[in-house]
Amino acid sequence: MKALACMSIVVLALTACGPAEPTGEGTAGPSAAEASDMVEGTIRVALGDIEGVETLNLLIALERVRERGIDVELTEFAEEDLAAEAVLGGQADVTLGAPYAVIQETGAPIRIICQLQTSRFFAIVDAEAYPDWQALDGETFTVHSRGSTTEAMALFVQQEEGIEFGEISYVSGAEVRATALLQGNVQATFLDIPAWNFVQEEAPDRFHELPLPDIPATDEAFVANVEWLAANPEVAQVLLEETLTTWNAIIEDPNFAAEERERLGLADDLEPELEEQIVPYFEQAAAEGVFATDCGGEDAARTDFEFYGLVGQVEGDPATLNVEDFWDLGPAEAALEAVGQ
Amino acid sequence: MTGGGLAAPAAGAAGRPSAWGGWPPATRTWLLRAGSIVAVLALWELGGRIPVSLTFPSFTATAAAFAGMLADGTFLRAYSETGGPLLVGVGLTAIGGVAAGLVMGLSPKAEWLGVPLFVILQAAPSAAIIPLITFIYGIGFAAKVFAVVLLSTPVIVLNSYRGIRNTPVSLIEMSEAFLASRWQRIWKVILPAASGLIFAGLRLGLAQGFTGAILAELLITPTGVGDLITFYRSQAEYDHMYASILSIILVASVSITLLQRLEGVLFRPELRSP
Numbered sequence: 124m125k126a127l128a129c130m131s132i133v134v135l136a137l138t139a140c141g142p143a144e145p146t147g148e149g150t151a152g153p154s155a156a157e158a159s160d161m162v163e164g165t166i167r168v169a170l171g172d173i174e175g176v177e178t179l180n181l182l183i184a185l186e187r188v189r190e191r192g193i194d195v196e197l198t199e200f201a202e203e204d205l206a207a208e209a210v211l212g213g214q215a216d217v218t219l220g221a222p223y224a225v226i227q228e229t230g231a232p233i234r235i236i237c238q239l240q241t242s243r244f245f246a247i248v249d250a251e252a253y254p255d256w257q258a259l260d261g262e263t264f265t266v267h268s269r270g271s272t273t274e275a276m277a278l279f280v281q282q283e284e285g286i287e288f289g290e291i292s293y294v295s296g297a298e299v300r301a302t303a304l305l306q307g308n309v310q311a312t313f314l315d316i317p318a319w320n321f322v323q324e325e326a327p328d329r330f331h332e333l334p335l336p337d338i339p340a341t342d343e344a345f346v347a348n349v350e351w352l353a354a355n356p357e358v359a360q361v362l363l364e365e366t367l368t369t370w371n372a373i374i375e376d377p378n379f380a381a382e383e384r385e386r387l388g389l390a391d392d393l394e395p396e397l398e399e400q401i402v403p404y405f406e407q408a409a410a411e412g413v414f415a416t417d418c419g420g421e422d423a424a425r426t427d428f429e430f431y432g433l434v435g436q437v438e439g440d441p442a443t444l445n446v447e448d449f450w451d452l453g454p455a456e457a458a459l460e461a462v463g464q
Numbered sequence: 465m466t467g468g469g470l471a472a473p474a475a476g477a478a479g480r481p482s483a484w485g486g487w488p489p490a491t492r493t494w495l496l497r498a499g500s501i502v503a504v505l506a507l508w509e510l511g512g513r514i515p516v517s518l519t520f521p522s523f524t525a526t527a528a529a530f531a532g533m534l535a536d537g538t539f540l541r542a543y544s545e546t547g548g549p550l551l552v553g554v555g556l557t558a559i560g561g562v563a564a565g566l567v568m569g570l571s572p573k574a575e576w577l578g579v580p581l582f583v584i585l586q587a588a589p590s591a592a593i594i595p596l597i598t599f600i601y602g603i604g605f606a607a608k609v610f611a612v613v614l615l616s617t618p619v620i621v622l623n624s625y626r627g628i629r630n631t632p633v634s635l636i637e638m639s640e641a642f643l644a645s646r647w648q649r650i651w652k653v654i655l656p657a658a659s660g661l662i663f664a665g666l667r668l669g670l671a672q673g674f675t676g677a678i679l680a681e682l683l684i685t686p687t688g689v690g691d692l693i694t695f696y697r698s699q700a701e702y703d704h705m706y707a708s709i710l711s712i713i714l715v716a717s718v719s720i721t722l723l724q725r726l727e728g729v730l731f732r733p734e735l736r737s738p
Contacts, residue, residue: 204697211518228700229518268686269695293686294603295694299595308602435699 161192164358168195169215171203174390176397176404177317180373180414181219181239182390183383187365193358207233207346216351217362221341223427224270224436226449232349234451235341237363237458238419239370242272242342243411244297244313246280246333247304247322253311256333260286265300265312268293273313275434276338283336304330316407317400340430341423342413352451363418363458370414371462377405418455421446521703530707538692539711546677546688549605553612554673558666561617565624565662566650579625586618590676594683608680615676616669623665627658656731663727667720674716 168185172178182197189195200206203220210218211231219239225231253259266273277291294300294309297318303309305325314322322330345362352359372379381401384390393401408414415423428441437444446452487495505523512522521529533539568578594611601607631654639649655662681690689708696705 208517208519222700224698224700225519229702231518268698269691270698293691295683295686296595299598299603299684302598303603306602308604 160361162357162361163192164355164361165194165196166217166355166358166362167215168197169200169206169209169218170197171200171206171218171220173199175393176400179380179384179390179401180369180405181366183380183387184362184366184369186383186387186389187369188362191361191365193361210346210348213348215348216355217345217347219343220346221272221344221427221431221436222346223431223449227437233346234349234352235344235424235449236347236352236359236418236451236454237345237366238341238343238415238423239345239366240341240343240413241339241415242276243408243413244273244276244315244335245319246311246335247314247319247330248311248333250329250331253333256280256284256286259288259311261289262311263290263292264288265292265294265303265309267297267300267313268295270434270436272340272342272431275340275430275436276313276335278433279338279430280335316404316411316413320400320403320407338430339412339423339426341419341427344419347451347454349451352454356454356457359454360457360461363454364461367416367418367458367462370416373405374409374414374416377409378402380405418459420452420455421450424450519700519702521706525703526706526710529701529703530710533692533704533707533711542689542692542708543711543715544688546681546690549608549612549680550673550677552605553609553676554616554670556609557613557616557620557669557673561620561665561669562624562662564621565626565665566628566655568621568625569628569658570650570654575625578621582618582621582625585614586622590615591679591683594676594679597680598684603685607684608677611680611684612673612676615679616673619672620665620669623668624658624662627661627665628654630661631657659727659731663723663731667723670720670723671716674712674719678712 166188170178170181174182185195185197198209198215200209203218203222206215206218207220207222207225209215210233211225211229221235222231222233226233226235248259253262264277266277268274274291274293277288281287292309294303294312297313297315298321300309300312301314301318301322304312304314304322319332345366347359369379369383372383384401424446425441428437428439428444431437432439432441508523508526512520512525515522564578564582567574569575590611593614597607597610597614601610635653635657636649639653644652677688678690678693681688682694686694689712692708693705696702696708
C-alpha cells in the first residue's frame with residue numbers, strides 16, 4: 124500500500140514537472156491556440172439546423188473556440204425559430220438566424236452580433252417554358268413560406284424586373300422544392316447550393332438559372348442574449364475571432380473545411396457521398412461570396428431592414444430604424460480588431 | 465346499525481341542503497365544466513402576464529387576435545383550404561377503414577394479414593413519415609389526403625375490427641337460429657352490435673385526421689391553418705399564432721362532438737360508444 128502511494132506521488136510529481144500537453148492534436152491550421160489566447164468561460168449555442176456539410180464551417184469555428192479553453196455546449200434544434208426561442212427562454216446564450224421580427228415584436232433582450240452568411244439562392248426555372256424573367260410575368264413562382272427570405276427575394280425580383288407573378292405558392296424546404304421541380308409539381312423556384320447541384324445531377328438540361336440581383340441580406344447571423352453578452356465580452360470576442368478566422372481560411376482555401384474536419388474529428392458520421400460534397404460546396408459558397416468576413420455591421424443591418432421589410436419581418440422606415448435596436452456592433456468591432464481586419 | 469348506516473347517505477342526499485344549493489345535477493355538471501375551463505384560462509392569462517416566456521401571449525391577447533382573425537375572414541380562408549384534404553381523407557378512411565375492419569373481423573385470413581400491419585402503422589412515428597410522402601405523392605392535394613389517411617386509418621380500422629370481433633356470440637347464434645343469411649347477419653346483427661366501437665374509432669380517426677392535415681401543412685406545403693401557424697411564428701406575432709392553434713382545438717372539438725351527436729341520433733343508447 125505504501126509502495127503504491129509512493130509511486131503515485133512520484134507519478135504526480137513527474138506529471139506536474141513535465142511539459143504541458145498541446146491543446147490541439149496538430150498545429151498545422153491557424154487554430155493552434157497559445158497560452159495567452161486562452162479564455163475561461165462557457166457558451167451555450169442553439170443551432171436550428173442539423174450537423175452536415177453546410178454547418179461544417181460553424182462546427183470547425185466552435186471547435187476552435189473550445190481549443191481556446193471555452194466550454195462550448197452545442198444543442199441542435201429542428202428549426203431556427205425554436206433555437207431563437209431557446210435563447211429567449213434562457214436555455215442558450217447564442218443562436219444563428221436573422222430574427223428581426225422577434226426582436227421588434229417582442230422587444231426580446233437579444234441582439235445580432237455578427238453576420239455570418241448572406242442569402243445565396245438560385246432562381247431555377249424550367250428552361251423551355253421560362254427563358255427569362257419576363258416569361259414569368261403572370262406565372263406561378265414557388266418560395267419557402269410566407270414571410271420567408273425567399274418570398275422577400277421573389278418580391279424584390281418583381282420590383283427589379285417590373286413583373287408580377289400570377290401566384291406565389293409555398294413549399295417548405297429547398298430539398299422538397301428540388302424534388303417537386305424534378306417531379307413537375309413546380310416550374311420555378313429558389314434553391315440553395317446543394318439543392319441546385321442535386322437538380323443539375325438529376326436533370327442536367329431541363330432547368331436553368333435566371334440572373335438575380337446581388338442581395339447581400341443576412342441569411343445567418345450570430346444572435347446573443349444581451350445579459351450574457353454583458354457578462355461574457357471576452358467569450359463573445361473569441362467566438363467571433365475564431366469564426367472570422369475560419370471563414371477567411373475557407374475563402375482562401377476551400378479544402379480547409381475538409382482538412383479541419385479530419386483534424387478535429389467533426390461530423391464523422393457523414394455518408395461517403397456527402398463527404399465528397401464538402402470541397403465542392405465550400406468552393407462554390409466561397410466563390411458566391413456566401414461567407415461574411417467583416418460581420419456585416421451597420422451596412423448589413425440597413426440592407427436587412429430594406430430586404431426583410433418587404434415581407435413584414437421588419438416594420439418601419441428602413442432609413443430611420445435604429446440599428447442598435449437590433450444589433451450590438453461592439454463584439455464584432457473588437458473581434459475584427461483582434462484578427463487584424 | 466347496518467340499516468341506519470345505509471340510510472344515512474340517502475337521507476343526506478335527499479334531505480340536507482348540499483353545498484351546491486340544491487341545483488339539479490345537469491346544472492352542477494355544467495358549472496363544474498365551466499369552472500374548469502375558467503381555471504385553465506385564468507392560469508393561461510397569468511402565465512401570459514408574468515410572462516413565462518416572451519413568446520407566450522396572454523389569453524386576452526390571444527382572444528383578441530382570434531376575434532380579429534374571425535372577423536376579417538382569415539380563419540374562413542384557412543379552413544376552406546385545410547378542410548378539403550381533411551374531408552376527403554377522413555371520408556375515404558371512414559368507408560375503407562370500416563370495410564377493412566369488417567373483413568378482418570369476419571375472415572381469419574384477413575385478420576392474420578391485416579392486424580399486424582395496422583398495429584405497426586399505429587405505432588409508427590407519423591410525423592417522421594409525412595415528409596417522405598412528397599417523394600411519392602408530390603406536394604399537392606394527394607399528399608395531404610394521404611397524410612390524413614395515414615394518421616386516421618389505423619384507429620378506425622382497429623376499432624371497427626375489435627367491434628366486429630366482440631359481437632356477442634348469443635346474437636350470432638340467434639341469427640343462425642332464425643336462418644338469417646350471411647348478409648342479413650352482418651347488416652342486422654354484427655354491424656349494429658359493433659357500432660359503438662366503430663363510432664368511437666371514427667371520432668378518434670377524425671381527431672387523428674386533423675393532426676394529419678395540420679402536420680401536412682406544417683411539413684409539406686404551408687397552406688391553410690398550418691400556413692397561419694408558420695407565418696405568424698415567423699413574424700413573431702405569437703398571439704395570432706396561438707389563436708390559430710386554439711382554432712384547431714375548437715374546430716376539432718366541435719366536429720367530434722357533432723359526430724357523437726350523430727351517433728346518438730342513429731343508434732339506441734345501449735349501442736353507443738362510451
